[in-house]
Amino acid sequence: MSTTTTVSRNGAVSAGAGHPADGRGQSDLHLDPVPGPLSAPASVLGAGQAADLDSVLTAVRHNALALCADADRPPARLRVAVGAITVELSWAPDAPAAWDLGEAGWLATARMPLPAPAAPPAGVPAPRTAVTGVPAGPGVPAGSVGTGAVGATADPRRSAAGSPPVPAAADAEAGLTYVTAPSVGVFYHAPEPGARPFVRVGDMVRAGQQVAILEVMKLMIPIEADTAGRVVEVCHPDATSVEYGERLFAIAPAGAATTTSAA
Amino acid sequence: MVRTVLIANRGEIALRVLRTCRELGLRTVAVYSTDDRDSAVVRQADAAVHIGPGPAARSYLNIPAVIEAARLAKADAVHPGYGFLSENPDFAEVCESEGLTFVGPPAHVMEKLGDKAVARDLMVSAGLPLLPGSRTSLDRAEEARAFADSIGYPVIIKAAAGGGGRGMRVVSHAEEFLRAYTETRAGAQAVFGDGRVYVERYLPSARHVEIQVLLDRYGNGVHMGARDCSVQRRHQKLVEETPAPALPADLLAEMGQAALRGVASVGYVGAGTVEFLVDPGRAYYFMEVNCRLQVEHPVTELVTGVDLVAEQLAIAAGEKLGITQDSLAMRGAALECRINAEDPERDFAPTPGLIEECHLPAGPFVRVDSHVFAGYRVPARYDSLLAKLVVWAPDREGALRRMRAALAEVRLAGPGLATTVPFLRRVLDDRRFQTATHDASLVAQLMADQ
Secondary structure, eight states: OOEEEEEOTTTOSOGGGOOGGGSTTOEEEEEOOOOOTTTOOHHHHOSSSOOOHHHHHHHHHHHHHHHHHHSSSOOSEEEEETTTTEEEEEOOTTOOSOOOSOIIIIIHHOSSOOOOOSSSSTTOOSOOSOOTTOOOOTTSOTTOTTTOOSOTTOOOOOOTTSSOOOOOOEETTTTEEEEEOSSSEEEESSSSTTSOOSOOTTOEEOTTOEEEEEEETTEEEEEEOSSOEEEEEEOSOTTEEEOTTOEEEEEEETTOSSOOOOO | OOOEEEEOOOHHHHHHHHHHHHHTTOEEEEEEEGGGTTOHHHHHSSEEEEEEOSSGGGTTTOHHHHHHHHHHTTOSEEEOOSSTTTTOHHHHHHHHHTTOEESSSOHHHHHHHHSHHHHHHHHHHTTOOOOSBOSSOOOSHHHHHHHHHHHOSSEEEEEEEEETTEEEEEEOSGGGHHHHHHHHHHHHHHHHSOOOEEEEEOOTTOEEEEEEEEEOTTSOEEEEEEEEEEEEETTEEEEEEESOTTSOHHHHHHHHHHHHHHHHTTTOOEEEEEEEEEOTTOOEEEEEEEOSOOTTHHHHHHHHOOOHHHHHHHHHTTOOOOOOTTTOOOOSEEEEEEEESEEGGGTTEEOOEEOOEEEOOOSTTEEEEEOOOTTOEEOSSSOOEEEEEEEEESSHHHHHHHHHHHHHHOEEEOTTOOOSHHHHHHHHHOHHHHTTOOOTTHHHHHHHHO
């Protein structure tokens, strides 16, 4: 009936549940933030101490609400459990395509909005990134193509992380697309410390394949490739803080004219 | 110990907070959405973090993003400004649990005072006068209607979770009540996620007067005079001044003491504002507490000489309040005009877009808090405030003259841009305003005359 994607720092991704990309139209997003050395959620989910059930429930409820807020359509079902901490959203195969509430509606007042999950709910096959090959106009930083958000005078600003935020994903020159950070957060290459990274330079990835984890306030957000292709660059070291819109991976799209040169 | 302050806001208030931080030798971190990447505060701050795309829900209201930004930029305190997350108890709580000093009242205090029904109850217990109104939310239409009938019309229906002029509705006649009730509830549910409403008597010709308070965590507190904010359009303030004109000093002192007593009774810490209505018979009624810095705080700063942001930061850092009620001297009169990108000719419709020409006033005793410059593009998705023009003079007449002269200097032009400046001039020229015989209906009357 529905596939399940499990994401956790400890428990790796996945299991028998079929890849999100396979589950078009229906999937459960099952986030399971098991306390690990990197997520140490001392205050909210106090690992050793007897955590106050109420505060845990509140935190989980917030996360659930936030996930709902960021899905591009309302889930058919939302399950919140607190024992082993489970937040489950599922979508009916043909749910209506929009919240239809407007930005100023409850999204703005939801108590704890979270950044969007890395990818559209699994099963939305269309890549979010700009179409490769769209030329950026002069003066427009490559990468702003497709965001539609910025004035033409935008120039990259210095930032605390040291690299200019690029809120989009296409590099017309090189024919590359970029997986960008959907939020400020900590970028992890691997499902847990010491584990093999999700992908390495040279690996081929499918659209919808998980390539990283972004930790945003103890919530592990799976980062997925938008397009199929070869990974040509991992843009930041493991466990680095990144800003919204920063490039995480460069991908040479499969079937694109350009060859995968740089690494 | 506060060394680095993250400013979780945008526009003029982000810049205003930054200025005080810089003066105090504190490092500043700006956070910005994609739409604000070229903003003045991003250029001025010691560090800036891109926290999300244009929609506020994914940037300025995005708690995890703001918290991650604080961690990334090694901030140890967060100043929320006004609006956005400033009165969100969850945000305050998350800041504290993440080891960040939240510059504002404790989360549990905000939680209580943010619920208008709870706040009213608490203030009654502290002895503050209330308008006749329901003590609890009225969840059934018939019950609400019967209550409204019992206190007499006009009444105002208010969302328990409302604020900032939103979620309220005046009902003049009994036969309009049920429809207004249903609509206000539905609107409150949609906008605030909380459909509870209460009903109280509405005063058509009241003045809006608010008291600035400042309390530290050791039980010391002061009230800092009254601001009159009666020049409002649909509960959005346009002109504010202090002291509140044409009200007796003993009444204002009594209101100040009541305000301080009220917030002290709930353990308030930080800067706050207690709003009252004052009727023509000079009776005053508690309305609500704003748990943050107000937009119009500069008028208080000009007459007291106290930098409220500096006080907020000191209190948040655990310092003892350096001001006492006796040491607080208020001199002269101060007036603020809000210059918004809104067209008074078109019912104050917002006019976002490019500002090509930008000249803002200056001169003796003139303060301008603004983030705009020539070449700045007013984003459509945030509020329309362009500049706060604030003047001081030894007395109210002098302040009015100075404000008129300052407004004459303003040059703001761009394709499609209209501002509130012409309307502000009309307010200043109005006889009722000049003689301080106006009330909260002034703007509606001026618009009707148009």
